[in-house]
Amino acid sequence: xxxxxxxxxxxxxESFQERLVYLAKLNISNFRKLQKAELSFQPGLNxxxxxxxxxxxxxxxxxxALLAGHDEPYPRLDIDDVHHPxxxxxxxxxxxxxxxxxxxxxxxxxxxxxxxxxTAGDLEAHITIRxxxxxxxxxxxxxRWCGDHEDVGLTSDMMENLRGVYxxxxxxxxxxxxxSRTSQLARLFQLLADDAGREGINVVLKELDEKLKNHQPxxxxxxxxxxxxxxxxxxxxxxxxxxxxxxSDFQRLASRLSLLVDAFEIEQNGLxxxxxxxxxxxxxxxxxxxxxxxxxxxxxxxxxxxHPQLQAVxxxxxxxxxxxxxxxxxxxxxxxxxxNFASIADLDSLTCLVDTGAAVETFFPRTITFEKGKREKLxxxxxxxxxxLFFARRVIFVEGAAELMLVSVLAEKxxxxxxxxxxxxxxxxxxxxxxxxxxxxxxxxxIPVAVxxxxxxxxxxxxxxxxxxLYPAPGDVIQVSNNTAKMKGSEDAFVKVFHGLKTFExxxxxxxxxxxxxxxxxxxxHPKIAVKVQAEVDAAVxxxxxxxxxxxxxxxxxxxxxxxxxxxxxxxxxxxxxxxACVVPEYIRAAIVHACQLAPAKL
Numbered sequence: 001x002x003x004x005x006x007x008x009x010x011x012x013x014e015s016f017q018e019r020l021v022y023l024a025k026l027n028i029s030n031f032r033k034l035q036k037a038e039l040s041f042q043p044g045l046n047x048x049x050x051x052x053x054x055x056x057x058x059x060x061x062x063x064x065a066l067l068a069g070h071d072e073p074y075p076r077l078d079i080d081d082v083h084h085p086x087x088x089x090x091x092x093x094x095x096x097x098x099x100x101x102x103x104x105x106x107x108x109x110x111x112x113x114x115x116x117x118x119t120a121g122d123l124e125a126h127i128t129i130r131x132x133x134x135x136x137x138x139x140x141x142x143x144r145w146c147g148d149h150e151d152v153g154l155t156s157d158m159m160e161n162l163r164g165v166y167x168x169x170x171x172x173x174x175x176x177x178x179x180s181r182t183s184q185l186a187r188l189f190q191l192l193a194d195d196a197g198r199e200g201i202n203v204v205l206k207e208l209d210e211k212l213k214n215h216q217p218x219x220x221x222x223x224x225x226x227x228x229x230x231x232x233x234x235x236x237x238x239x240x241x242x243x244x245x246x247x248s249d250f251q252r253l254a255s256r257l258s259l260l261v262d263a264f265e266i267e268q269n270g271l272x273x274x275x276x277x278x279x280x281x282x283x284x285x286x287x288x289x290x291x292x293x294x295x296x297x298x299x300x301x302x303x304x305x306x307h308p309q310l311q312a313v314x315x316x317x318x319x320x321x322x323x324x325x326x327x328x329x330x331x332x333x334x335x336x337x338x339x340n341f342a343s344i345a346d347l348d349s350l351t352c353l354v355d356t357g358a359a360v361e362t363f364f365p366r367t368i369t370f371e372k373g374k375r376e377k378l379x380x381x382x383x384x385x386x387x388x389l390f391f392a393r394r395v396i397f398v399e400g401a402a403e404l405m406l407v408s409v410l411a412e413k414x415x416x417x418x419x420x421x422x423x424x425x426x427x428x429x430x431x432x433x434x435x436x437x438x439x440x441x442x443x444x445x446x447i448p449v450a451v452x453x454x455x456x457x458x459x460x461x462x463x464x465x466x467x468x469x470l471y472p473a474p475g476d477v478i479q480v481s482n483n484t485a486k487m488k489g490s491e492d493a494f495v496k497v498f499h500g501l502k503t504f505e506x507x508x509x510x511x512x513x514x515x516x517x518x519x520x521x522x523x524x525x526h527p528k529i530a531v532k533v534q535a536e537v538d539a540a541v542x543x544x545x546x547x548x549x550x551x552x553x554x555x556x557x558x559x560x561x562x563x564x565x566x567x568x569x570x571x572x573x574x575x576x577x578x579x580x581a582c583v584v585p586e587y588i589r590a591a592i593v594h595a596c597q598l599a600p601a602k603l
Contacts, residue, residue, distance in 0.1 A: 020329040021107050021294045023063075024124070025099035030083040030092045032058040033360050039351060040364055041331070043102070045318050047345045048335045049390045050353035055360045056335040059353070060166070060300055062096045063333060065129050065142070067164025067296050077131045078138040094131040094140065099124050100294065107293045110161050114146035114154075127154060163292035165282050167275075169301040181255040184278070188285040189254050198250045205253065209245045218243050275305055276314060287327040296331045303338040311340045319346060343387035347379060352390055356446045363445050368438045378435040381428065389439070392424035394595045396450045397436060400427055402568030403452060403504055409572045411592050413582045421596040431483055441495045448494060450591035455499040456481040471551075472501040473544035474510060498591040505555065505564070507588075509547035513581035518550060521570035526562060529553065 022043040028034045033055040048056050061075045068074045082090045100111070101124050108115060111125040118124040126147055131140035144154035180186065193201075212218055222243045230238045246252065279299070286295045303311050318332055336342065342350065348366040370378070389395055396418070398404055404427040411418050418425060428436055433451055440449045457470045457478040472478050478501060480488070487497045500507030508514045515537060523530035533553035540546040554562040575582050584592075 021100055021102045021104070021125075022329070022331045023098060023294070023296070024101040025097070026059070026062060027095075027097040028059070028062050029095040030090070031062060031094045031096070032081055032083060033355075034058050035083045035085065035359055037353075037360065037362055039362055041333070041351070042348060042366070043329065043331060044321065045332045045334065045345075045349045046351055047315075047341060047349045048333065048351045048353065049337065049342050049345075051355065051391045051393065052337060054353045054355050056337075056353060057300065060298055060333070060335055063296070063298055064164065064166055065096055066098055066127060066144075067162055067298070068166060072166065074142070077140045077142075079134050079140065080138070081131070081140070096129045098127045098129075100127075110293050111146070111158060113152050114158070116147060127158075160291070161293040163286065163289065163294065164296045164298060165286060167279070167282070167297070167299045167302075169304055179256045179258045183255075183257075184281045184285055185257055186254040188281055188288070189257055191285060191288055193250070201250045201253060205245060205248050205250075209248050213242075213244060275302070276310070279314075283321065283330060286330045287321075290328065292328075294331070295328060296333065298333045300335050301337070302334055303336055303341060308340045311338060312344050315341055315344055319349065337391060339385070339387040339391065342390045343382045347375070350390070352445060354445050354447060355393065361446060363439075365439060368444060370438055371434065374435045374438070377432060378439075381432060381435060386426050386428075386436075388424045389426055389436070389445075392447065393422040394424065394448045394597070395440070396423055396425050396452060396591060396595045397433055398425065398427050398452045399431065399454065399504070400429060401565035402571075403427065405565075405568040405572045406504075406575070407452065407588065407592075409575045410582070410584045410588055413575065414584045414589050414592055416592055416596055418592075418595075423595045433487055437487070437490065437495060441490075441492050446494055448595050448597050449496070450595040451487060451495070451497045452504070452588060452591050453484055453487065453497060453499050454481075454503040455484055455501055457502060470502065471506070471544060471548040473542070474501070476501065496591070496594045498587045498594075500585055500587045503551070505567075506547050506551045507585045509550045510543050511583035511585070512543070512546075513583050515546060515550060517574040517580055517582065518571060521567060521574045522554060522562065524570050525566060529557075529560075529562065 020043060023041050026039045028037040048059055050056055064075050082094060084090050103123060103125060108123055114125040114127055115123045116126050129142055129144045131142050133141045146152045146154055226241050229241060282297060302314055321330060350365050352363040354361050354363060398407055407425055408418055439445055455478055457480060480499060484499055491497055509518060519530060519534055533550060536549040536553055537546045540549045574580060
């Protein structure tokens with residue numbers, strides 16, 4: 001990761017002699033799904049994640065509106081690109097505002113007209129693009145300017161100093177690697193050659209060309225063509241023909257260079273590996289090109305054509321791309337809807353786009369303050385499954401495997417299919433909610449989040465001994481555990497915590513219909529234990545006593561406790577049987593309602 005001297009987050013500024021220019025902010029107004037989006041970027045790698053159709057490509061096109069042009073035309077926008085609110089007519093022009101930081105004195109001279117004082121006292125380069133004044137075909141006119149004044153236009157020299165390469169999604173990288181005068185390989189080849197190197201290649205090519213002409217196959221071919229040509233045109237019209245190397249000098253050789261992969265032509269190689277090769281060529285050319293003040297690589301969906309292992313390899317490499325001796329820094333922008341990328345990307349690199357229903361908003365995990373050790377725990381837990389939370393529109397968090405298997409079934413019993421309501425069900429594997437919840441709420445990801453947890457009430461003893469577990473009856477007033485109480489205290493309009501009287505299984509067992517299915521599931525897993533537990537349940541006098549007998553008979557045995565994950569799987573199957581009776585505990589029903597954002601009356 002590239003660190004920038006002068007930025008408050010950089011702890012070792014003194015160790016850097018050179019400051020590295022980077023795009024720090026991009027503000028977007030009235031563009032497609034983005035009515036107003038304020039994006040903050042860091043040097044090095046920036047990974048934009050979000051669900052499909054949330055606006056990631058809009059951000060990419062906003063970047064390209066300034067950073068394209070060297071290798072491709074700027075994106076053309078028309079009236080259909082203007083943001084359409086859900087109510088009312090489109091209002092306002094499309095506006096992109098860019099702020100560059102980390103400028104050294106040479107950069108400041110290059111962007112003199114764009115300079116403004118930054119909040120840290122350093123000078124920043126501010127550039128604005130506005131799309132307005134549609135022509136008869138609906139195409140919008142782009143106006144680019146520097147600083148605060150529209151009459152200070154962005155010069156061609158400034159635009160040359162902003163270098164960007166864009167790799168679109170579902171690209172065929174082999175096309176960009178084919179021999180041509182403007183290929184990335186040809187550019188890199190010419191960039192890395194000095195005058196002596198060029199002359200040396202010219203000499204070798206000329207010598208090779210002369211030697212080849214003396215070989216009999218070439219002599220015979222030349223004679224056959226020349227004889228036929230002279231006979232056809234006669235001595236007055238015939239031209240002088242020679243056979244030789246088409247790439248007979250450095251310049252022609254550059255346009256005909258190609259890559260071989262494991263002795264095969266590049267077109268015969270797989271799409272995924274070709275994409276990695278192409279990125280290597282592009283990054284090399286960007287980093288070694290001394291002409292631009294700023295360089296960027298914009299890649300849409302790098303996971304295309306890559307299996308998970310290669311996705312991880314690519315991301316880890318992109319995170320390490322930085323300026324070295326003889327190279328310049330490259331800022332990277334990557335869009336992805338791959339949980340693989342989100343799960344292994346550093347939290348600091350993530351930029352999240354979230355559709356709250358009312359608008360698309362941005363969120364940056366690096367701005368969140370975690371309690372000691374919680375961020376590290378979150379990063380360890382963010383595997384592919386849990387990384388789904390960065391793409392979710394609604395989330396239900398549960399403690400473990402049993403809840404993970406059962407809550408979807410209980411939701412269907414209550415009349416809901418969680419996937420149809422775009423609800424992601426995520427297990428935190430224990431009581432690790434406090435590592436996940438800082439990512440959600442009014443100051444973070446503004447989506448409905450329901451936490452289903454245990455109350456775990458305890459009774460204070462009167463004889464000075466240890467606290468004792470409670471087995472409450474319906475209607476009892478309980479004192480929840482400190483962990484649950486702490487989470488309840490952090491609720492807001494988006495994040496709600498739901499608990500029952502004791503634990504998930506105990507609260508299920510308070511209902512007679514559920515006990516039938518639970519005993520059936522237990523009988524399939526542990527027939528002998530089931531006989532004993534059945535007898536204890538039958539002997540109990542009320543629902544609380546029966547629930548206690550069932551719960552303790554499975555999970556509080558002196559040895560060989562029933563595993564909750566296996567039991568949850570068997571119980572989910574029992575509840576799914578046609579005609580199986582099931583009562584959804586009220587706190588689970590309320591969690592489902594909150595996650596689906598439906599009024600309880602609709603149940």
